[in-house]
Amino acid sequence: MKLTKPLITGAVGIGLLITAAAPSATAAQTGAGQASAGQLRVTIGSAEGKAGAVASPMANATCTINRITVNRYSSCEWVTVHVDVIRVVNGRPVIEGTADFNAKHQMTLKANSANWSEKFTVSKAKTTGKGKGVRVNIGATSGGGTKATVKFPQGRTLDSAGNGTVSYKSAAIAPKKIKPKAKTTYKYTFTKAGYSPGGVSYASATYRCDNYYGSTRTNRSGCAFPEAPTAVSMVGLARIDEGIRKLRARGGHYGDPNGGKPLHWMTDKTQEGKNRAAVCPRSAPADMKRVGRTSCDEYPFASTREGGTHLPANQREITWVKVQENKSQGGRITAWRGKMHVMHGDPFYVVTS
Structure with a gap:
C-alpha cells in the first residue's frame, strides 16, 4: 500500500490522515514542507491471500474482510480504509473527524478471452466530526500490457455508497505466447475543501494471460489466477x-x-x-x-x-x-x-x- 503526504506550508497545516488495512500492500512516505506536519500514515492488515483448491472455475470467489480470495478465474478483495481529517498545529496533528469505509472488488477473468471486467463497491462511510464531505477519486492501472479503464462517479463523497467497474483490454497475444504475470494497482485520492489531499493504493491478486495453446488458425487466449490451484x-x-x-x-x-x-x-x-x-x-x-x-x-x-x-x-x-x-x-x-x-x-x- 502506497501513500502520499499533504503539502504543508507555515506553522499550521491542514490535511487528511489516511490509514488502511488491505492484503498485498506496501507502505512508504513522501512529503514536502515540515516533515512532522500533516503526515499520512498507513496501517497494513496482516491477512494474506487465500486460494480455493478445487472450486468450480466459473464460481465466484468468496469474500472475506481484509483478505484476497481467489479461485482459478475469480477473485474477491475486500479492503477497509480509515480516514482521519486533521489540522496540524505547531507540528502536532489534531483530529477533527474520521471516516471509515470498505471497498470490495470482484474480478472475473475469462478462459477464452484476454479481455475481462471487474465490479467494485465503496460502502457508505461511518463518520465523526468533519469526516463528512470527504470526496474520493479512484484509478486503476494494470501490468503485462493490459489497459485498465475505471468507470466511477469520481469526486463523490463517502457519505453514501457507490459502485464502479474496471474493464480490462489486452493487445492480441501471439500463439504459444505467455504474457508476464501482472496485478492491478488501485489508487485512491481523497479531497475535502480547505484540506490538502491524501492518497492510498493497493494491489489485486496476480493474474496471467496467454495464448499458449493457440495456433495461427485458432486463438485460445485467456487469463487465470496462476496461484490458485x-x-x-x-x-x-x-x-x-x-x-x-x-x-x-x-x-x-x-x-x-x-x-x-x-x-x-x-x-x-x-x-x-x-x-x-x-x-x-x-x-x-x-x-x-x-x-x-x-x-x-x-x-x-x-x-x-x-x-x-x-x-x-x-x-x-x-x-x-x-x-x-x-x-x-x-x-x-x-x-x-x-x-x-x-x-x-x-x-x-x-x-x-
Missing part, C-alpha cells in the same frame, strides 16, 4: 485411479485435494524423461504382461516438479496399466491444461474416486 480428475481411469487411492491410503498426500500439498506442473521435457526413467522399469513384470498391463503409470506424474524420485518412496507409486488407459489419461490432462491455462510451475491437485 486447479484439479484434474482420474475418476473413470480404473487402474490409475486405484493406484493413487492406494498410495493415499498408505499416507501419500501430494496432490490430494483433501488436505494434501499440491503438485506443480512442469514443461521441461528432458527432466520429464529423467523423472519417468527414475521410477519406471524398462519392462513390465510377467504377471502384468499376461493381463495386458504393459504401460507404467507413475505418480506423481513425471511432468511435475515432484515427479521421479524428488519425493520420498512413501509419497510415490507406479501402477501397470493398459496402454489405452495411459493414452486416455494423457488426453484428459492435455484438455485440462488448455481449459485451465495451466503453465510451468502452476499448482494443482489430482481427484480420485
Whole structure:
C-alpha cells in the first residue's frame, strides 16, 4: 500500500490522515514542507491471500474482510480504509473527524478471452466530526500490457455508497505466447475543501494471460489466477485411479485435494524423461504382461516438479496399466491444461474416486 503526504506550508497545516488495512500492500512516505506536519500514515492488515483448491472455475470467489480470495478465474478483495481529517498545529496533528469505509472488488477473468471486467463497491462511510464531505477519486492501472479503464462517479463523497467497474483490454497475444504475470494497482485520492489531499493504493491478486495453446488458425487466449490451484480428475481411469487411492491410503498426500500439498506442473521435457526413467522399469513384470498391463503409470506424474524420485518412496507409486488407459489419461490432462491455462510451475491437485 502506497501513500502520499499533504503539502504543508507555515506553522499550521491542514490535511487528511489516511490509514488502511488491505492484503498485498506496501507502505512508504513522501512529503514536502515540515516533515512532522500533516503526515499520512498507513496501517497494513496482516491477512494474506487465500486460494480455493478445487472450486468450480466459473464460481465466484468468496469474500472475506481484509483478505484476497481467489479461485482459478475469480477473485474477491475486500479492503477497509480509515480516514482521519486533521489540522496540524505547531507540528502536532489534531483530529477533527474520521471516516471509515470498505471497498470490495470482484474480478472475473475469462478462459477464452484476454479481455475481462471487474465490479467494485465503496460502502457508505461511518463518520465523526468533519469526516463528512470527504470526496474520493479512484484509478486503476494494470501490468503485462493490459489497459485498465475505471468507470466511477469520481469526486463523490463517502457519505453514501457507490459502485464502479474496471474493464480490462489486452493487445492480441501471439500463439504459444505467455504474457508476464501482472496485478492491478488501485489508487485512491481523497479531497475535502480547505484540506490538502491524501492518497492510498493497493494491489489485486496476480493474474496471467496467454495464448499458449493457440495456433495461427485458432486463438485460445485467456487469463487465470496462476496461484490458485486447479484439479484434474482420474475418476473413470480404473487402474490409475486405484493406484493413487492406494498410495493415499498408505499416507501419500501430494496432490490430494483433501488436505494434501499440491503438485506443480512442469514443461521441461528432458527432466520429464529423467523423472519417468527414475521410477519406471524398462519392462513390465510377467504377471502384468499376461493381463495386458504393459504401460507404467507413475505418480506423481513425471511432468511435475515432484515427479521421479524428488519425493520420498512413501509419497510415490507406479501402477501397470493398459496402454489405452495411459493414452486416455494423457488426453484428459492435455484438455485440462488448455481449459485451465495451466503453465510451468502452476499448482494443482489430482481427484480420485
